[in-house]
Amino acid sequence: xxxxxxxxxxxxxxxxxxxxxxxxxxxxxxxxxxxxxxxxxxxxxxxxxxxxxxxxxxxxxxxxxxxxxxxxxxxxxxxxxxxxxxxxxxxxxxxxxxxxxxxxxxxxxxxxxxxxxxxxxxxxxxxxxxxxxxxxxxxxxxxxxxxxxxxxxxxxxxxxxxxxxxxxxxxxxxxxxxxxxxxxxxxxxxxxxxxxxxxxxxxxxxxxxxxxxxxxxxxxxxxxxxxxxxxxxxxxxxxxxxxxxxxxxxxxxxxxxxxxxxxxxxxxxxxxxxxxxxxxxxxx
Numbered sequence: 219x220x221x222x223x224x225x226x227x228x229x230x231x232x233x234x235x236x237x238x239x240x241x242x243x244x245x246x247x248x249x250x251x252x253x254x255x256x257x258x259x260x261x262x263x264x265x266x267x268x269x270x271x272x273x274x275x276x277x278x279x280x281x282x283x284x285x286x287x288x289x290x291x292x293x294x295x296x297x298x299x300x301x302x303x304x305x306x307x308x309x310x311x312x313x314x315x316x317x318x319x320x321x322x323x324x325x326x327x328x329x330x331x332x333x334x335x336x337x338x339x340x341x342x343x344x345x346x347x348x349x350x351x352x353x354x355x356x357x358x359x360x361x362x363x364x365x366x367x368x369x370x371x372x373x374x375x376x377x378x379x380x381x382x383x384x385x386x387x388x389x390x391x392x393x394x395x396x397x398x399x400x401x402x403x404x405x406x407x408x409x410x411x412x413x414x415x416x417x418x419x420x421x422x423x424x425x426x427x428x429x430x431x432x433x434x435x436x437x438x439x440x441x442x443x444x445x446x447x448x449x450x451x452x453x454x455x456x457x458x459x460x461x462x463x464x465x466x467x468x469x470x471x472x473x474x475x476x477x478x479x480x481x482x483x484x485x486x487x488x489x490x491x492x493x494x495x496x497x498x499x500x501x502x
Contacts, residue, residue, distance in 0.1 A: 224493075227448050228486040232479055234465040235472070242466035245399035246377075246389040256331065256340070257281050266298040275331040275339060282329060287337035295327035348397040353453045358404060361496050367411060369404070377403050379410035381421050386411055398460045401453075402446050405496075409445030412492040413438065420488065436474040440485035443467050445492045452497075 234240065254261040256275040261267070270276065276296075279289060304320045331339055362369050368385035377388045386407040394400045413420030421438065447464045450456040468482065475481045 223448055223452060224444075224486050224490045227451055228444065228482055230461070231444070231447070231465050231468060232482060234462065235469055235479065240462060240466040240469055242470055243463060245396070245403060245460075245463060246375075246393040247395075255281075256285070256337075262298055263300075266300075269298060270296050270328075270330075272330055276328045277331075278326060278328055282334050282337060285337050287334040289329055290333055290335055293329060293333040295329055297325045298328055299323055299325045348391045348394060348400065350391070351397060351401065351453070351455055354401045354404075354455060357449065357453070357496065358408070361408060365411070365417070369408075377407060379407045381414055384411070384414055384416075396457060396459060398450060398455050398457045399463070401455060402450055402460050402464065405446035405449045406442045408496055409442040409449075409489065409492045410438065412445075412495045413441075418491060418495060420492075433475065436471045437481060437485055439471045440468055440481060441488045441492060443471075444482070444486050445489040445496075448489060448493050449496065452493075 252261050252267050252273050253270045253276055254274075256277040262270065262276070276298075277285075279295070282289060300323075301321045302324050304322050306318050306320060307315050308318055310316050331337065358369065361367070370385060370387045371390050372387060373390045373393065374387075375389065379386050386404075388400070388403050388407060391397065391400050410421070412418050415422055420441075443464050447456070447461065450460060472478070472481065
């Protein structure tokens, strides 16, 4: 890939940022899988999923009542459990007062929406089949084979790279309206994966993996998004929406870095190395 591509993409990103605030939109639609709370929309823990044994919407008696629902006569509740930490103070052997944290297992009664009248189920997002892009799939397949890295595509709400287990997870293509946004997400996580200690060794710091929200974490997000934008541009599958969303994502992390555009220049040079590493798989 020509170095001019990196300079061009970086210049365009800075130009876009200089236009002012750009709203970022998550490129995939959210889905609720398993058992989840109707109010918070958050899935229950794996333990509670097993206890409940039924997927779908759950809530307490009061939560259903607040929504205008009424538990049908004769319906029995199920329970979910959670740990509550109680703080206490005790004196140790030397007479000093020490604080102790005591975990206490608590339970709450909940009802499934099938036991409730007067409340309509949440509308589920319609998942559509999108046609894969051959050139992008080739980049993915070659990198996956060459680096022996797992790339999981699942119906869900999370996109991430796990350095500890060296695998990538992205939401299913069915959750996107624009297939380019799927590849933007995928290439973002692939760029992260180049930082593994067995590759470009970029993710490790003297204090270990960079903490979420830290300066190093923010810089890594810039690297990953610029890398993704460069791959999309090179493959000719960038769209106006995908580019604007990348700029908006970069803008969010730049705010953590006090809106200093110089960080983009620094990140672009590392993104270039990452993308060259990914695209090198095309020749393998």
